[in-house]
Amino acid sequence: MQQALSHCVRTWCDGATGVIDAKRLSGGASQETWSFDIAHPDGERGAILRRAPQGYGAAPGRAAGLNAEADLMRLAFDAGVPSPRVLYVLREADDLGTGFIMDRVAGETIPRKILRDQEFAAARPLLARQVGRVLAGIHDLPMAALPALRSMTAAKEIAEMTRDYRAMNWPRPVFDLALRWLGDHDPGPSAEVTLVHGDFRHGNLIIGADGIRAVLDWELAHLGDPMEDLGWICVNSWRFGGIDKPVGGFGTREDMFAGYEAATTRRVDPDRVMFWEVMGTLRWGLMCCGMMQRFRQGPDHSMERAMIGRRSSETEIDLLRLLAPR
Amino acid sequence: MQDEPTATELVKAVADFLRNDIAPLIAGGHSAFKLRVAINALDLVTREMTLAGDSDAAENARLAQLMGVQGTLPDLNKALAADIASGEISLSSPGVADHLWQTTMEKLAVDQPNYASYQEELRRDTVKASS
CATH class of the missing domain: 3.30.200.20 (Phosphorylase Kinase; domain 1)
Known part of the structure; x- marks a missing residue:
C-alpha cells in the first residue's frame, strides 16, 4: 500500500x-x-x-x-x-x-470525548448553532453544480423501510406503529429540494476546541427535504447519553434552528424536523437489525455485529418516547 | 432435568473470569475492544436467562388478552404487528400503549439496561410506584 x-x-x-x-x-x-x-x-x-x-x-x-x-x-x-x-x-x-x-484534519470524532472531555468544554455550547450554520451551507450549495445523486422523498423512504422490515420477517410491533405513524404524518414532498448530507451526526464530524472543523462521509448524500438533516442529528441514538440535549447530546433544537436561519434565507420547519427525527430513529433501528442479518448470513460473522442487533430495542424505547410518551 | 450449576451460573462465572482476570492483561487496541464486546454479550445472556422466563410469560398473557386468542409469543406478536400495520389496532386501543411500553422495558432490561432513555423511564416507574 x-x-x-x-x-x-x-x-x-x-x-x-x-x-x-x-x-x-x-x-x-x-x-x-x-x-x-x-x-x-x-x-x-x-x-x-x-x-x-x-x-x-x-x-x-x-x-x-x-x-x-x-x-x-x-x-x-x-x-x-x-x-x-x-x-x-x-x-x-x-x-x-x-x-x-x-x-487530514486534526480533531476528535469520538462522541464520548466530545461530550465529556474538558478540551471541548468551551466548544460544546457553540456546537448546536454551528451545526445549523454548517447545514445551511450544505443545503445552499447550488443544485446545478452537484454530481448525479438519487432523489429521496419521505414516501420513498417509508416504502423502502417497510420493504426492509418485512423482509426480515421478525415482528416488532413498535416498528409497525412507527411505520404507521410516518405514513399518517407524511408532510408530502418538500416545497424546496436541496442537497441532503444524509449522515450528519457524531462520528462524521471532526470537532476541535473551536468547534466543527470538518464534515466527513458524504456516502449517503442525496437530493431531498433539507429538514431531513436537521432531524437526523436529533435522533436519540446520536446523543450518547446526553438525552436532554437533542442536537448530538450537546445542544438545543432552538440553537440549531437559530444558527440555520441566520445563515440562509430558508426557514426551518420544526414539524418536518420532528417527522424526520422519528423516521431517523426507525431507520437506525432497522440498520441495527440489518447488522444482525449480516452476522447471521455471513461473511461477517462477528459478535460486534451480532451485538448491534441487540441495540434495535434502544430505538423502540425512543420511538415510544416520541409517539406514546408517558 | 439438567444438574447444577445452572447454565446461568456457568455463563456468569465465565464473564466474571474474563472481566476480572483477563481484561487487565490486555492493554487497549482492537483485542481489548473485542473482549469488552464479548463480556457484554455474556452479561446480556445472563440477564436474558435470569429475566426472560417471567417477562415472556407476562408478555404472552398480555398479548392473549389483547388479541383475544391463545398462541405462541412469535405468533401473537406477528398478529399484533399485522393489526397495527393495518390500522385495526392503534395506540388508542385499550391496553396497547401499556403493553408496548411494558414489553419494550422488558427488552431493554435484557439488551441495554444502561441506555439513558431506559434509565429515565425506569426512574419514572419507580416514582410512580412509590407515590
Missing part, C-alpha cells in the same frame, strides 16, 4: 518524495480509510485516502459513489463549509481502486 501510494503521490504532488506511516484506520469490506504522511522537502503533510479497493467499485443501492463524494467535498470546501481539502481523485493508472485523497 505504501509503495502504491508513494508512486501515486509523486505523480501529482510537486516535490513529494513518497509517503510514510500509511495505516488503515477503519471501514468495512467495501470502503477503506487510510492515514499517511506525504514526505516533502518543505515538510510532511498529513493525508487521508478514502477508497473502495478493486473489485468493490460497484456502489450499493444508497451510496453516492466515491467520485460523487469527492465532488461534493470540493464544492463544500469552496463554499466555506468546513471540509477537508480534496487533493486528488484516484485514476485507473494508480491501481488503487476508486476513491480520493484529502488533507
Whole structure:
C-alpha cells in the first residue's frame, strides 16, 4: 500500500518524495480509510485516502459513489463549509481502486470525548448553532453544480423501510406503529429540494476546541427535504447519553434552528424536523437489525455485529418516547 | 432435568473470569475492544436467562388478552404487528400503549439496561410506584 501510494503521490504532488506511516484506520469490506504522511522537502503533510479497493467499485443501492463524494467535498470546501481539502481523485493508472485523497484534519470524532472531555468544554455550547450554520451551507450549495445523486422523498423512504422490515420477517410491533405513524404524518414532498448530507451526526464530524472543523462521509448524500438533516442529528441514538440535549447530546433544537436561519434565507420547519427525527430513529433501528442479518448470513460473522442487533430495542424505547410518551 | 450449576451460573462465572482476570492483561487496541464486546454479550445472556422466563410469560398473557386468542409469543406478536400495520389496532386501543411500553422495558432490561432513555423511564416507574 505504501509503495502504491508513494508512486501515486509523486505523480501529482510537486516535490513529494513518497509517503510514510500509511495505516488503515477503519471501514468495512467495501470502503477503506487510510492515514499517511506525504514526505516533502518543505515538510510532511498529513493525508487521508478514502477508497473502495478493486473489485468493490460497484456502489450499493444508497451510496453516492466515491467520485460523487469527492465532488461534493470540493464544492463544500469552496463554499466555506468546513471540509477537508480534496487533493486528488484516484485514476485507473494508480491501481488503487476508486476513491480520493484529502488533507487530514486534526480533531476528535469520538462522541464520548466530545461530550465529556474538558478540551471541548468551551466548544460544546457553540456546537448546536454551528451545526445549523454548517447545514445551511450544505443545503445552499447550488443544485446545478452537484454530481448525479438519487432523489429521496419521505414516501420513498417509508416504502423502502417497510420493504426492509418485512423482509426480515421478525415482528416488532413498535416498528409497525412507527411505520404507521410516518405514513399518517407524511408532510408530502418538500416545497424546496436541496442537497441532503444524509449522515450528519457524531462520528462524521471532526470537532476541535473551536468547534466543527470538518464534515466527513458524504456516502449517503442525496437530493431531498433539507429538514431531513436537521432531524437526523436529533435522533436519540446520536446523543450518547446526553438525552436532554437533542442536537448530538450537546445542544438545543432552538440553537440549531437559530444558527440555520441566520445563515440562509430558508426557514426551518420544526414539524418536518420532528417527522424526520422519528423516521431517523426507525431507520437506525432497522440498520441495527440489518447488522444482525449480516452476522447471521455471513461473511461477517462477528459478535460486534451480532451485538448491534441487540441495540434495535434502544430505538423502540425512543420511538415510544416520541409517539406514546408517558 | 439438567444438574447444577445452572447454565446461568456457568455463563456468569465465565464473564466474571474474563472481566476480572483477563481484561487487565490486555492493554487497549482492537483485542481489548473485542473482549469488552464479548463480556457484554455474556452479561446480556445472563440477564436474558435470569429475566426472560417471567417477562415472556407476562408478555404472552398480555398479548392473549389483547388479541383475544391463545398462541405462541412469535405468533401473537406477528398478529399484533399485522393489526397495527393495518390500522385495526392503534395506540388508542385499550391496553396497547401499556403493553408496548411494558414489553419494550422488558427488552431493554435484557439488551441495554444502561441506555439513558431506559434509565429515565425506569426512574419514572419507580416514582410512580412509590407515590
